[in-house]
Each structure stands twice: as structure tokens, then as C-alpha cells.
Amino acid sequence: MNTHDPRRGLVAGGLAALRAIALFLLTALAGWTGPASAGEPSRAAVVQLTITGPIGPATSDYVERGLGQAAADGAALVILRLDTPGGLDTSMREIIKAILAAPLPVAGFVAPRGAHAASAGTFILYACHVAAMAPGTNLGAATPVAIGGPEGQPSPKPPEREASSPRDEPSLPDVREKAASDAAAYIRSLAQLRGRNAAWAEKAVIEAASLSASDALAIGVVDLIAEDTDALLRALDGRTVTVAGQQQRIETGRLTLTAIEPDWRARFLGIITNPNVAAILLLVGVYGVLFEFYSPGLVGPGVIGAICLVLALYAFHILPVSWGGVSLILLGIALLVAEAFVPSFGVLGLGGITAFVIGAILLIEDDAPGFGVAWQLIGGSAVAFALTFGLLSTLVMRARARPVVTGREQLIGQTARVLDWSAGEGWVQLAGERWRARGPSALAPGMHVRVTGVDGLTLAVEAISPSS
Missing domain, CATH: 3.90.226.10 (2-enoyl-CoA Hydratase; Chain A, domain 1)
Known part of the structure; x- marks a missing residue:
């Protein structure tokens, strides 16, 4: 009877991953001490x-x-x-x-x-x-x-085969046999x-x-x-x-x-070869490296991500993993990251979550007790990705619906007051700032005008009609 509870790996997975990193850094300085x-x-x-x-x-x-x-x-x-x-x-x-x-x-x-x-x-x-x-x-x-x-x-047990004629070639045993x-x-x-x-x-x-x-x-x-x-x-x-x-x-x-x-080496190896911990190390490693690329100079995410990534790859090297599963996990992460930059209307995000879940299920080729990725970890990660993806999508849609508040486009349509005007050009006051402007010759100081264009640091303005 298999008494292994996969939830143990999920509950301790995150802490074990951090403990693995700390143990690795501390014991690397101590050198080889033997059992x-x-x-x-x-x-x-x-x-x-x-x-x-x-x-x-x-x-x-x-x-x-x-x-x-x-x-x-x-x-x-x-x-x-x-x-x-x-x-x-x-x-x-x-x-x-x-x-x-x-x-x-x-x-x-x-x-x-x-x-x-x-x-x-x-x-x-x-x-x-x-x-x-x-x-x-x-x-x-x-x-x-x-x-x-x-x-x-x-x-x-394989099903019994029907009696065959002497001419039939003997069938080969299947993989289970x-x-x-x-x-x-x-x-x-x-x-x-x-x-x-x-x-x-x-x-x-x-x-x-x-x-x-x-x-x-x-x-x-x-x-x-x-x-x-x-x-x-x-x-x-x-x-x-x-x-x-x-x-x-x-x-x-x-x-x-x-x-x-x-000894420390056996304990450390036991931690990182837990498939749940190895999967967490892979996620932390990939995202740490990505954060470092997005924000160069932080150093911390890049260092932690690189260490986690190397530890995960080492664990996968000695575990019976399916590299097809690892590839699907990496593809899923890549699609989720791409969703934030490509307007795919959710297709990349959903595809990334699907690829990650399938890859995590296929990650370990052996069904030996204690060496499978807990479904709670797979489901929890998928839900976390989905929530993150949904939050980012909501923020992006809200940002697109907001009016422009900075830059050249924000000036168009604003109201200014004429300070000085002569021969179709002069100075206007806009949001507490003095701007050079060009417009109709009939404008005079004290009049209010509307900005219709921007040419470098010069505004194109027009008079505001009384009905406006």
C-alpha cells in the first residue's frame, strides 16, 4: 500500500527550495567533509x-x-x-x-x-x-x-491472444511484460x-x-x-x-x-531531487533571469535565478524526467511572458497555462512513490499564473481606456490664454507655462484660445468662439 501523500511535497516545496539554496551557499564554503x-x-x-x-x-x-x-x-x-x-x-x-x-x-x-x-x-x-x-x-x-x-x-495481464495459424509470426511481448x-x-x-x-x-x-x-x-x-x-x-x-x-x-x-x-551533501541532494522542489526551482530560476533582463542592474533576481536554474537542471539530470515535459513548461512560461507584450486577446496566456500544466504532468517519467509532481503544485501554479495573467490583462485594458495625460497628444485641445500677440504669433499661457504660439492675426492679449497642433516647442492655436 502506498502511503505517500503528495501534499507533503506541496506544503514544504517552497521552503525546501529556499532551504536548498541556503544550504548550498553555506556548505559550498565548507568544502567536502565526507559523511x-x-x-x-x-x-x-x-x-x-x-x-x-x-x-x-x-x-x-x-x-x-x-x-x-x-x-x-x-x-x-x-x-x-x-x-x-x-x-x-x-x-x-x-x-x-x-x-x-x-x-x-x-x-x-x-x-x-x-x-x-x-x-x-x-x-x-x-x-x-x-x-x-x-x-x-x-x-x-x-x-x-x-x-x-x-x-x-x-x-x-495481457489479454489472451486468439489461436493463430502456423504461418502467423510470433508477436513480440509488450513493454510491461x-x-x-x-x-x-x-x-x-x-x-x-x-x-x-x-x-x-x-x-x-x-x-x-x-x-x-x-x-x-x-x-x-x-x-x-x-x-x-x-x-x-x-x-x-x-x-x-x-x-x-x-x-x-x-x-x-x-x-x-x-x-x-x-551528511550535508546527501541532505542537499535529497532536497533538490524532490520533483516538487525541482519544479519550483525551475520556475524561480526562469522568472529570476527574466526579471534581471527586464530591469538590468538589480543583480539579486539574476543571481538567485541563475542558482535556482542550475540546481533545477542538475536535479533533472539525475531524475527520470521527460525533457518533453520540461520543454512544455518552459514554453508555457515563455507564452505567459509574451502575453504581456503581444495583443493576442488571451490566446497566448491560455496556451501558456495549458502548456505548463501538461508539461508538469509529463515531467517525471517514473511512477515510483515520492517521485511525482504533486497535482496540488500543478493546480496551484496554474491558478497563480491564471490570476496573474487576468490581473495584467485587466490593468492593460484599463490603461488603454484612460485619457492621455502626458506628451504631445495631451496638449491637443487644451485651452490657453494669450499673453502677447502680434502679426499672427506671440506668447500664450498654458497650465502655468509660457508657450510660443502661432494663429490668427486677430487674436489679442487676454483672449482664450484652443491648441490645435504642436510643432516642436510652438503651439498652433485658434480662437475660441463664444459658443464654445
Whole structure:
């Protein structure tokens, strides 16, 4: 069951984007510090890594570097705590590759009580040298969601084909069948490598099957059940596993436990690779650069916009995005900006909003939990654009209906008083200013005249008839 709530990304999206920028600026000065931990692992220690929430690029980066540090510091064992609804296939495979290549044993542990290792978490648990679960946990539902709808639901089975003649060429399997077959073969190979139940592993992929901790132990999906980490260490003491093709005995009696937490790099990567945050960064970046072009010299909008734009493009580079969706979002923004300068009577504005909404829907190609753009963000942005577009259109229409109050056109039709006049020219007073004027010779000082034209700094005037 997918418990991910897309509204979380919407509520925290704006603040997370600002936090990402601040964290980037602050930590860029600090330089590379490596994974932060509760203390440097001592020799022959047990290192604990924790995977919580959706599995993405930040998770794989954290696990890979954590395993590397544990190996470099001579740790005897790594405990990988799992509580995840799944995640991206690419990130899952990177974590599994790191586990298979690790020179030390890795024990996967689904904990604490109530935790689960669904979808990608099941694959990772199968890849670990030792698989353990806490009471009250579950695993399974490993169907690739991109081929079969919502997380935890089996992919639709293809309709049965009618009997064909021997001359008919065999039809190729569709994309869903290929993806399911690939995922099933992958988890089967992991099960065979670790000597676990391969039949149920395939069932978890094909039929989205799930198991409780006790059932998983009964049929050989996991190796043991432990109440907590201390109980797990006691249960692992004396167990022999195969690491890099060689038998290795785990001795945990005198080992100390050290937890490696995600450092600033992993936290920063986790923030910007949230699709909602990446979309907000893209919007802020584009508009910041546009404001800088419209008002050169402000500097601030240009700097912030450039940083946000680079961060968004970096996030899109490592996320499974559709560049067609990104192009539609940029096109929508361009059309909305053009609406303010081109009299299209709303066509460009409506087209821009439509392009933005479609692009945001198509932005992420994978349906993995936690890696979709929230519809609340899409709808909220579209409504904001529509309101902005409507406000600008109203202001433009009002501005066009207002009379001219400045410039050459404003002088035409105004009334002036003759100050001095001789031979068809002289001086008149208009709005408290003296102007040179030309007009009928019959004009005299004190008469009122109407401005009929402007030639440089000279007014053309005519006498106002008594009826006027």
C-alpha cells in the first residue's frame, strides 16, 4: 500500500527550495567533509546505515559512500536498516551493486516495528548477505510501478491472444511484460545468490505479493527475526556468510555500533531531487533571469535565478524526467511572458497555462512513490499564473481606456490664454507655462484660445468662439 501523500511535497516545496539554496551557499564554503557520523568508526566496528522514505539518487549516494567509508575504516559489519515504500529503479540498482561489491558483510534489517521494505526495498533486502526483520514488519509488493499502475498493484495481464495459424509470426511481448520479466529475473538472481526463496521473489514481482516477518522467516525469504539492533547483533554472532566469493565469519561479541547519518551533501541532494522542489526551482530560476533582463542592474533576481536554474537542471539530470515535459513548461512560461507584450486577446496566456500544466504532468517519467509532481503544485501554479495573467490583462485594458495625460497628444485641445500677440504669433499661457504660439492675426492679449497642433516647442492655436 502506498502511503505517500503528495501534499507533503506541496506544503514544504517552497521552503525546501529556499532551504536548498541556503544550504548550498553555506556548505559550498565548507568544502567536502565526507559523511557525517555519530563518531568516527573504530576498527572492527559495526556501522549502521539507515534508509527511510522513498529511495532516490540521494539515498544511493548516501549508501554507496557509507559502505565505502565503512570498508576504509576496517568495519567488520554494516547493518542497513530499511523502512521504505520503494523508489527509483536506477537508484535501487546502484545500491544493490554497492552491496554486492562490498568487501564486508551487509545485513539488511527491516525495522523498527511497523516498518516495511516494499518494492525496491525488497530487492535490496534480497541483495544483503543477511536478511532480517523486526516483528510487526512486512516486505513485498515489488511489481515495477511504471509498468502496472499504482504502487503495490500487479501489472495488468495481457489479454489472451486468439489461436493463430502456423504461418502467423510470433508477436513480440509488450513493454510491461518485458519490464516485469526483467525485474523477476533480477530478483531471482539475487535470491539464488543468497540462497533464499526464489519462487516467492518472482511472485512478489509478478503478483505484487507481500509477507509478514514471521511468514517470511517460515518460507526462507529472510534469515532471522530480531526485536532490535542489539538482538540482531547477538543473532549474527558466529554466523558465516559468503563475501566476495570467500567464507567470512561474523563475530559481533565485542564490536561497537556506530551510526553514519546522511551528511550535508546527501541532505542537499535529497532536497533538490524532490520533483516538487525541482519544479519550483525551475520556475524561480526562469522568472529570476527574466526579471534581471527586464530591469538590468538589480543583480539579486539574476543571481538567485541563475542558482535556482542550475540546481533545477542538475536535479533533472539525475531524475527520470521527460525533457518533453520540461520543454512544455518552459514554453508555457515563455507564452505567459509574451502575453504581456503581444495583443493576442488571451490566446497566448491560455496556451501558456495549458502548456505548463501538461508539461508538469509529463515531467517525471517514473511512477515510483515520492517521485511525482504533486497535482496540488500543478493546480496551484496554474491558478497563480491564471490570476496573474487576468490581473495584467485587466490593468492593460484599463490603461488603454484612460485619457492621455502626458506628451504631445495631451496638449491637443487644451485651452490657453494669450499673453502677447502680434502679426499672427506671440506668447500664450498654458497650465502655468509660457508657450510660443502661432494663429490668427486677430487674436489679442487676454483672449482664450484652443491648441490645435504642436510643432516642436510652438503651439498652433485658434480662437475660441463664444459658443464654445
